[in-house]
Amino acid sequence: MAELALAAPRVRPRPGRDERLMGGALALVALYLIVTLLAPLLLMLAKSVQDRDGAWVGLANFSAYFGNPALSGAIGNSLWVSALSTLIVIALAFGYAYALHRSRIPFRGFFRLVALLPLLAPSLLPAIALVYLFGNQGALKGWLFGESIYGPIGIVIGSVFWTFPHALLILGAALATADARLYEASDSLGASRWRTFTTVTLSGARYGLIGAAFVVFTLIITDFGVPKVIGGPFNMLATDIYKQVVGQQNFQMGAVVSLLLLLPALLAFLVERWAQRRQVAGLSSRAVPYRPKPRRSRDLVALALAVAVAAMILGILGMAAFASLAKLWPYDLGLSLRHYDFSAADGGSWASYGNSLRLALYTALFGSLVVFVGAYLVEKSRVARPLRTAVHLLALIPMAVPGMVLGLAYIFFFNARGNPLNFLYGGMALLVLATIAHFYTVSHLTALTALKQLDPEFEAVSAALKTPFYRTFWRVTMPLCLPAILDIAMYLFINAMTTVSAVVFLYSPDTALASVAVLNMDDAGDTAPAAAMAMLIVVTCAGAKLLHLSLSRWLLHRTQAWRR
Amino acid sequence: MTAPYLRIRNVTKRFGAFTALDDVSIDIQRGEFVCFLGPSGCGKTTLLRAISGLDVQTYGSVEQDGRDISALPPAQRDFGIVFQSYALFQNLTVAANIAYGLENRKRPKAEIQRRVAELLELIGLPDSGPKYPGQLSGGQQQRVALARALAVSPGLLLLDEPLSALDAKVRAHLRDEIKTLQRRLGVTTIMITHDQEEAIGMADRIVVMRDGRIEQIGAPLEIYHRPANLFVAEFIGAMNLVPATWIGPNAIRLGAARLTCEAESYAPGAAVRAAVRPEDIICTGRANGHANSFQAEVRELEFVGPFFWLSLGGGELGEHRLRAQLPSQRARELDLRARDTTHLHIPAQNIRLFPQGVGHG
Ligand SMILES: Nc1ncnc2c1ncn2[C@@H]1O[C@H](COP(=O)(O)OP(=O)(O)OP(=O)(O)O)[C@@H](O)[C@H]1O
Ligand SMILES: [Mg+2]
Numbered sequence: 001m002a003e004l005a006l007a008a009p010r011v012r013p014r015p016g017r018d019e020r021l022m023g024g025a026l027a028l029v030a031l032y033l034i035v036t037l038l039a040p041l042l043l044m045l046a047k048s049v050q051d052r053d054g055a056w057v058g059l060a061n062f063s064a065y066f067g068n069p070a071l072s073g074a075i076g077n078s079l080w081v082s083a084l085s086t087l088i089v090i091a092l093a094f095g096y097a098y099a100l101h102r103s104r105i106p107f108r109g110f111f112r113l114v115a116l117l118p119l120l121a122p123s124l125l126p127a128i129a130l131v132y133l134f135g136n137q138g139a140l141k142g143w144l145f146g147e148s149i150y151g152p153i154g155i156v157i158g159s160v161f162w163t164f165p166h167a168l169l170i171l172g173a174a175l176a177t178a179d180a181r182l183y184e185a186s187d188s189l190g191a192s193r194w195r196t197f198t199t200v201t202l203s204g205a206r207y208g209l210i211g212a213a214f215v216v217f218t219l220i221i222t223d224f225g226v227p228k229v230i231g232g233p234f235n236m237l238a239t240d241i242y243k244q245v246v247g248q249q250n251f252q253m254g255a256v257v258s259l260l261l262l263l264p265a266l267l268a269f270l271v272e273r274w275a276q277r278r279q280v281a282g283l284s285s286r287a288v289p290y291r292p293k294p295r296r297s298r299d300l301v302a303l304a305l306a307v308a309v310a311a312m313i314l315g316i317l318g319m320a321a322f323a324s325l326a327k328l329w330p331y332d333l334g335l336s337l338r339h340y341d342f343s344a345a346d347g348g349s350w351a352s353y354g355n356s357l358r359l360a361l362y363t364a365l366f367g368s369l370v371v372f373v374g375a376y377l378v379e380k381s382r383v384a385r386p387l388r389t390a391v392h393l394l395a396l397i398p399m400a401v402p403g404m405v406l407g408l409a410y411i412f413f414f415n416a417r418g419n420p421l422n423f424l425y426g427g428m429a430l431l432v433l434a435t436i437a438h439f440y441t442v443s444h445l446t447a448l449t450a451l452k453q454l455d456p457e458f459e460a461v462s463a464a465l466k467t468p469f470y471r472t473f474w475r476v477t478m479p480l481c482l483p484a485i486l487d488i489a490m491y492l493f494i495n496a497m498t499t500v501s502a503v504v505f506l507y508s509p510d511t512a513l514a515s516v517a518v519l520n521m522d523d524a525g526d527t528a529p530a531a532a533m534a535m536l537i538v539v540t541c542a543g544a545k546l547l548h549l550s551l552s553r554w555l556l557h558r559t560q561a562w563r564r
Numbered sequence: 565m566t567a568p569y570l571r572i573r574n575v576t577k578r579f580g581a582f583t584a585l586d587d588v589s590i591d592i593q594r595g596e597f598v599c600f601l602g603p604s605g606c607g608k609t610t611l612l613r614a615i616s617g618l619d620v621q622t623y624g625s626v627e628q629d630g631r632d633i634s635a636l637p638p639a640q641r642d643f644g645i646v647f648q649s650y651a652l653f654q655n656l657t658v659a660a661n662i663a664y665g666l667e668n669r670k671r672p673k674a675e676i677q678r679r680v681a682e683l684l685e686l687i688g689l690p691d692s693g694p695k696y697p698g699q700l701s702g703g704q705q706q707r708v709a710l711a712r713a714l715a716v717s718p719g720l721l722l723l724d725e726p727l728s729a730l731d732a733k734v735r736a737h738l739r740d741e742i743k744t745l746q747r748r749l750g751v752t753t754i755m756i757t758h759d760q761e762e763a764i765g766m767a768d769r770i771v772v773m774r775d776g777r778i779e780q781i782g783a784p785l786e787i788y789h790r791p792a793n794l795f796v797a798e799f800i801g802a803m804n805l806v807p808a809t810w811i812g813p814n815a816i817r818l819g820a821a822r823l824t825c826e827a828e829s830y831a832p833g834a835a836v837r838a839a840v841r842p843e844d845i846i847c848t849g850r851a852n853g854h855a856n857s858f859q860a861e862v863r864e865l866e867f868v869g870p871f872f873w874l875s876l877g878g879g880e881l882g883e884h885r886l887r888a889q890l891p892s893q894r895a896r897e898l899d900l901r902a903r904d905t906t907h908l909h910i911p912a913q914n915i916r917l918f919p920q921g922v923g924h925g
Contacts, residue, residue: 008574008576008623008624009623010622010623011620011621011622011623011624011625011634011635012635013617013620013635013637014635014636014637015637016636016637016638016639016640017639018637018639019637382618382619455647455649455650455651455652457645457647457649457651458651458653460616460618460638460645460647460651461645461647461651461712461713463617463618463637463638463639464616464638464643464644464645464665464713464718465644465664465665465668465712465713465715465716466639466665466668466669466716467664467665467668468639468668471668475653475656476653476655476656479655480654480655559655561696562654562655562656562696562697562698563654563698
């Protein structure tokens with residue numbers, strides 16, 4: 001019988017219209033990701049082993065880099081500053097998450113909101129605020145005992161500020177899902193509180209801790225805003241790329257540094273994926289949610305910590321806001337809006353704010369569309385399995401690629417002579433493409449999560465009813481995933497408003513951006529207008545977030561008839 | 565015999581090196597209700613997905629109504645499908661769910677509405693049109709899914725464990741309803757189940773599968789009374805399987821008992837397995853008027869309402885064990901107790917023999 005079956009011809013499924021359309025769309029998404037992501041990155045890898053004229057030089061660039069202590073010293077700097085900041089952030093965020101989820105402090109909603117505020121600001125903002133607080137004319141300069149804020153101290157504090165909510169979100173998720181049965185078991189075994197804490201709480205959150213640590217470490221080591229503003233003479237990898245490329249037009253060396261920066265990011269990415277899988281696997285479906293009982297001593301400590309952290313966050317934000325409003329720091333502290341008129345400032349304008357707004361809107365619109373359609377095809381289409389896997393893997397790349405690296409790769413690729421897409425260079429479209437690519441992974445994973453929650457047989461039912469897949473996509477899949485799509489759009493909007501790292505290489509005078517303007521004005525010594533622009537970004541993002549919340553709520557209300 | 569409506573020929577499905585279906589052939593007549601029955605992972609769903617085109621087979625052919633559909637995409641085949649999970653569109657009303665397939669056929673609105681009302685009536689939910697699936701019970705949702713599949717009058721209805729997600733009572737009720745509906749509409753139906761009672765109660769024919777292969781195809785009675793092999797014998801219903809020796813002609817030795825049976829012959833002295841259903845072992849008490857009788861001790865007696873479970877051993881059985889069903893009323897007449905010795909009779913036609921060790925250990 002076996003021979004008979006082997007001799008029979010293999011059945012080759014004949015594609016119908018649905019299959020051809022899906023396959024075509026999938027190929028388009030793959031092509032999109034190749035052009036906007038893979039090809040630029042590969043070209044950049046190639047550049048690191050070429051000289052200025054494009055001739056192959058092997059590892060000459062690398063040996064030049066490591067032979068120059070002024071350059072390679074940045075590796076050590078980047079590593080220890082990032083490690084230290086990570087340690088502080090994780091400790092603070094864990095305490096804060098513990099206070100929010102495992103204690104009975106009042107005003108939890110408020111504390112949560114405050115902790116997430118830094119998400120709305122570019123990373124430049126805390127650095128500017130720190131200049132006002134601890135700089136040469138700083139209000140609290142004495143607190144540093146003569147140390148300078150320009151350097152590692154400033155970088156660490158600034159980094160802690162803006163990465164705090166990222167750590168909190170991950171650790172919050174890890175602590176929010178505790179299994180009460182474990183605590184009861186520990187209690188009934190007579191374990192001390194400390195032992196319960198270390199064996200149950202800490203070990204339950206260990207994957208969250210590992211994941212958060214690596215995410216934060218990557219964010220910091222690849223961040224460019226904080227060290228640029230407040231790093232002073234202290235070299236870091238991310239600022240070095242900028243200096244090599246923008247300062248010295250040495251693209252090859254920029255490529256070398258980029259590659260170095262890719263390594264920790266890649267490692268962090270792999271560890272984070274691993275940790276996330278373990279975290280999910282550790283949650284059994286029969287877990288009983290844990291509700292903390294009031295306990296005075298613990299709650300007081302938790303409250304003190306929450307208040308302190310919230311005060312620091314609000315203090316830094318408040319300082320930036322005040323700096324943007326004070327007439328002439330520190331001599332005339334009367335309030336005015338004159339710094340919001342950017343005409344006198346060097347490197348910023350309302351036009352750049354308009355550009356940022358446009359960038360954010362286009363990115364949110366076009367990005368959520370591309371991402372959602374891509375994720376849909378990966379998850380739900382019945383065609384071309386290898387292509388689906390390829391698209392999924394491509395979508396995961398951006399997580400491991402620092403913005404600076406992506407920006408530099410874009411220069412290489414889109415500015416290359418002979419690239420038919422060369423005309424995009426310097427235009428808004430390219431900024432949009434870069435920003436979507438930069439923030440693709442999280443959006444893609446969000447979309448996948450939402451799609452996975454739908455019944456896997458919708459597509460089968462639709463095909464059985466002879467209904468084209470796009471009709472079901474439009475009438476069923478999209479409406480059911482609308483909350484997730486809104487979340488993606490919001491995520492893209494805020495990141496497009498606040499990002500500096502990729503776009504700093506790609507803007508032209510016509511497409512100057514608000515976040516880059518903050519950088520340039522600060523660079524030119526116009527710190528107060530820089531603070532004003534940063535605040536403008538914060539306010540815009542907050543407004544968008546409010547809009548998003550009310551839209552989501554309205555949607556929930558409208559659809560509650562069928563949402564269970 | 566007319567040409568079969570569905571001809572499945574030598575269908576093999578591989579997932580990499582794993583063979584999920586191995587050379588499966590089935591003919592299904594128009595209007596027939598066929599159940600695929602088998603343990604979890606035996607390839608039932610895989611076969612259904614091959615028939616529907618959702619996951620095309622690696623080798624082999626499928627013909628429906630004389631048309632070769634082996635390689636066609638699902639949209640070009642003629643079937644309706646219902647899943648265990650209902651797969652209802654939660655954001656659409658019940659009426660919109662049922663109308664979903666009709667709307668695509670560019671029918672006039674009034675006609676669609678009429679058809680939806682008709683189907684709602686058919687599934688006994690005439691007033692549920694404006695509701696959302698989330699507002700219905702599981703059983704009701706599954707009926708809506710059925711109506712949605714039937715709305716476009718498919719030639720073939722595929723049901724993948726439609727009742728598994730429901731609780732026992734709803735299940736029994738819906739089982740009858742589906743059967744009635746199928747009879748009424750005369751639609752050729754394939755239903756997957758791993759519940760043998762369901763299969764026996766609903767199907768015109770049952771396809772018993774194991775490890776990607778067909779073990780037996782037949783009407784419920786045939787499968788029950790004439791299992792083709794040891795696996796089917798054990799899988800369907802309760803069955804005693806005891807080692808015995810062929811002493812021929814038409815006779816075996818079971819322990820010390822000599823029993824006649826109707827079976828093909830074996831080599832004298834061959835080891836066989838005798839398969840006897842518990843309800844086919846008749847307890848005659850002290851009397852011993854039958855040819856095919858033997859004596860054994862009642863080791864245990866378990867009352868389960870309409871009948872007793874008897875655990876028999878010793879006597880002529882020796883160390884062999886048999887389980888028998890004794891109707892409660894008969895047990896009262898015999899006044900049977902544990903440790904009693906009794907005579908038992910097995911009609912020759914109710915003993916089936918299988919070669920020892922083949923197919924199952
Ligand atoms: N896409 C796939 N890739 C690899 N193996 C698969 C795939 N789909 C099914 N299988 C394997 O094929 C075998 C048959 O699966 P199938 O789903 O047909 O079983 P089933 O009889 O429907 O079982 P159940 O009663 O649990 O639904 C299983 O061993 C399963 O693991
Ligand atoms: Mg199945």
